[in-house]
Amino acid sequence: MKTPFATNPFNIKHMNISPHENQFDKLVVSLTEALGTSSGLTSDDVNVTSLMRLMKLYDSQECDWGKYAFGDSETDYTRNLVDEGNGKSNLGKSMSLTLVAIVVVLVVAAILRYHFQGDSGSHSPEIGLEDLKALNTRHDVYSAFMTLVNDEGAGSWPPRVNHDKFPPALRPYRQIYDAMAPFLATAKPSLDDECNKQRCQEFRSRMQALLTEKVDMKAAQSALEVVQSGNWEAFPRDAYNGFYSCIACLRHAYRWATNPVVKAAQDERQLRLPLELDMPWSYLQRRFDITSPCGNVMTNAICNLDAHGQIVYPINEGMSDVVRSTELAWCRLFYDMESMAIPIYGAMIQAIVAFEQRDKKSCLAHVETAFVNLRKVMQFVFERMNDPYIARAVWVRHVSGIHSWGLTLETDDPPIEYGGLSGSQALLFISVDAFLGINRYHSDSEFKRDISREMRDVAAAFRRYSFRRLLSEKFEEDIAIENALKRMVNQLRSFRAVHKVRAIRYLSAPAPERLAMTAALSVLPSQGEEKPAAESYQSLDGMLTKRLNETV
Numbered sequence: 001m002k003t004p005f006a007t008n009p010f011n012i013k014h015m016n017i018s019p020h021e022n023q024f025d026k027l028v029v030s031l032t033e034a035l036g037t038s039s040g041l042t043s044d045d046v047n048v049t050s051l052m053r054l055m056k057l058y059d060s061q062e063c064d065w066g067k068y069a070f071g072d073s074e075t076d077y078t079r080n081l082v083d084e085g086n087g088k089s090n091l092g093k094s095m096s097l098t099l100v101a102i103v104v105v106l107v108v109a110a111i112l113r114y115h116f117q118g119d120s121g122s123h124s125p126e127i128g129l130e131d132l133k134a135l136n137t138r139h140d141v142y143s144a145f146m147t148l149v150n151d152e153g154a155g156s157w158p159p160r161v162n163h164d165k166f167p168p169a170l171r172p173y174r175q176i177y178d179a180m181a182p183f184l185a186t187a188k189p190s191l192d193d194e195c196n197k198q199r200c201q202e203f204r205s206r207m208q209a210l211l212t213e214k215v216d217m218k219a220a221q222s223a224l225e226v227v228q229s230g231n232w233e234a235f236p237r238d239a240y241n242g243f244y245s246c247i248a249c250l251r252h253a254y255r256w257a258t259n260p261v262v263k264a265a266q267d268e269r270q271l272r273l274p275l276e277l278d279m280p281w282s283y284l285q286r287r288f289d290i291t292s293p294c295g296n297v298m299t300n301a302i303c304n305l306d307a308h309g310q311i312v313y314p315i316n317e318g319m320s321d322v323v324r325s326t327e328l329a330w331c332r333l334f335y336d337m338e339s340m341a342i343p344i345y346g347a348m349i350q351a352i353v354a355f356e357q358r359d360k361k362s363c364l365a366h367v368e369t370a371f372v373n374l375r376k377v378m379q380f381v382f383e384r385m386n387d388p389y390i391a392r393a394v395w396v397r398h399v400s401g402i403h404s405w406g407l408t409l410e411t412d413d414p415p416i417e418y419g420g421l422s423g424s425q426a427l428l429f430i431s432v433d434a435f436l437g438i439n440r441y442h443s444d445s446e447f448k449r450d451i452s453r454e455m456r457d458v459a460a461a462f463r464r465y466s467f468r469r470l471l472s473e474k475f476e477e478d479i480a481i482e483n484a485l486k487r488m489v490n491q492l493r494s495f496r497a498v499h500k501v502r503a504i505r506y507l508s509a510p511a512p513e514r515l516a517m518t519a520a521l522s523v524l525p526s527q528g529e530e531k532p533a534a535e536s537y538q539s540l541d542g543m544l545t546k547r548l549n550e551t552v
């Protein structure tokens, strides 16, 4: 397995708590985070003392938790759901202040009961990508995964990427990004619409002038035609991946024209992009079989790193250390997560093959391996999707905005809103959901927007061969496999519960220069229907809760 980048080069430590959170809200979040994803009787990663400490530190104020109380005056105790916690415990409150201590006991008991479920310890050996290549199994799910690795992955996963070997006719694109990057970011965005409009206009004119001057459209098109005809000699797959990232990043830079994004740019719901950016994007869309005009997790994050794990197309050149380290941590989180997911893909493939061969003992061992590794990956994500790695004070303004898209395509059917980057585009989530038989998050058309055909094929194969529905309660071996699968489900539930809390916390950081916006599919405001931030996040919370409830 490749070594994940996973470092914090700037070693910045700072914490931020939204002014809207009261002490009770903070307790809910702290408990959820302290719980993380851990589970397992043998697991020592739940620190009960620290949980007790958090509870003791809490100074109970009725005004904080009163909104959750639906007490019954006939009884002296009631318990109401406040938060899903990590999906396995929940936090209640007592009607009376004196009973907080009892709730502490109940919560800790719930934690112990739900958390201390472990793997059986009989998992199969973890395999890396080279072992997986050597497996040479004849099975659709294996073929789909290896096709992805060999073709889009250029022989590896996460994909191999090269930003230095574009064919000569396409090299100006990278040079143009380099030339434009210093004009993109600003430390203090203006709150004046007219001033922002002018800034965006100037940025776009400058980029258009460079594109017109430097890109020979005919030569660029011929270079892309050669690849489209199946000849990869002059344009190796790793370089093609780099080019995919380069054009997507140029498109996002042109679309927003300043970072942090500003209301004046959000107000544009239609925008004509330069031909020099549309032409190559149409080839890239065909190659990856996607319909979206914008970038995705693969283009803007995973493929936007060089061999040393540094960002190639920065959106925050010249900004402070904390801003740049957050941008880097965001990209690396997705890269590292996919890198750590290889043993999970391997174990899920082997579990499917073993099940078909009626070797249920091996099947169970592979599911256990998938679970153990999923737990590791989720713990990693929890750690990284947090201060100080991804600084809450700067992420929403300086990193997330420009990765969204917010343009509408008018069609004969209802208009299509393109959202931009979302963690839901990561192979790991679409594959594990499929393997466990959990409903897809995306509709068919959304699935085709930003997720490449070969990634969709991998997820479809995991879904087709998902054996969970074939397990019978009559057989002990089947029950053991279902229990192991359930442990995987619980890891995903933990992720979704923590992600829900964190997503809203991150999005709540102030960004006065813009309207509330996420890369969400359904919370983007339609023209003239901009909602206040709190309302947007309410529907988002509902959406993520629904997803959590589907994770069974």
Ligand code: HEM
Residues within 6 Å of the ligand: 333, 334, 337, 381, 385, 390, 421, 422, 423, 424, 425, 426, 429, 441, 496, 499, 502, 503, 504, 506, 507, 518, 519, 520, 521, 540, 544, 547, 548
């Ligand atoms: C750091 C702040 C984050 C925020 C504010 C955030 C926000 C959101 C929002 C608004 C959605 C719903 C709209 C959509 O589909 O895009 C979403 C979905 C999702 N996000 Fe995030 N996200 C964050 C980090 C992450 C990370 C680090 C991952 C994974 C490594 C991730 C994985 C997902 C997944 C898998 C979904 C689909 C819903 C689900 O399967 O539960 N998110 N996120």
